[in-house]
Amino acid sequence: MPKDAKLEIFDLEGIPPFNQDLEDRMPQKVKEFKAKIKAADALLIATPEYNCSVPGVLKNAIDWASRPYDDNSFEGKPVAIMSASPGMLGGARAQHNLRQVLVALNMHAINRPEVIVASVDEKIDEKGDLTDEETRERIRQLLESLVDWTERLKKE
Numbered sequence: 001m002p003k004d005a006k007l008e009i010f011d012l013e014g015i016p017p018f019n020q021d022l023e024d025r026m027p028q029k030v031k032e033f034k035a036k037i038k039a040a041d042a043l044l045i046a047t048p049e050y051n052c053s054v055p056g057v058l059k060n061a062i063d064w065a066s067r068p069y070d071d072n073s074f075e076g077k078p079v080a081i082m083s084a085s086p087g088m089l090g091g092a093r094a095q096h097n098l099r100q101v102l103v104a105l106n107m108h109a110i111n112r113p114e115v116i117v118a119s120v121d122e123k124i125d126e127k128g129d130l131t132d133e134e135t136r137e138r139i140r141q142l143l144e145s146l147v148d149w150t151e152r153l154k155k156e
């Protein structure tokens, strides 16, 4: 992480399937998710790719936090995305689909550097730590860009 920036990870486990009938009495886990997003200066979305697209678990969580209509938690937030896959395309198609969703959420996504980690199983050790130095450097650059972008947006 860049100096003076802090990363907080939110586990999507426990977010139920979206149900619009519950929009006015949202599940506790969704309330927590919405509060965390609102409190954050910026978001970093890290995702795998499922069937050439955004995993349903991620899309479901996004749909919850975008509601109710006049309380989209993502409104105007800066965001960066990254993906990883054991496959050769590294989740590039999920990223492409995700970008369309970010437009609907009125988020301000950064375009570069792209962090698309292909053959990820060869780049992590048994503990799950990323060992590939080139990928680590790209992630560093992505996070620096996100912090710069967030500061620029705050000034406007």
Ligand SMILES: Cc1cc2nc3c(=O)[nH]c(=O)nc-3n(C[C@H](O)[C@H](O)[C@H](O)COP(=O)(O)O)c2cc1C
Pocket (backbone or CB within 6 Å): 048, 049, 050, 051, 052, 053, 084, 085, 086, 087, 088, 089, 090, 091
């Ligand atoms: C339902 C399902 C669909 C998948 N579809 C794709 C895919 O379209 N492209 C791809 O690169 N990997 C695909 N995968 C493999 C995932 O990328 C891989 O399981 C994921 O990177 C594992 O991530 P994790 O170790 O962080 O859980 C799929 C996996 C599942 C379970």
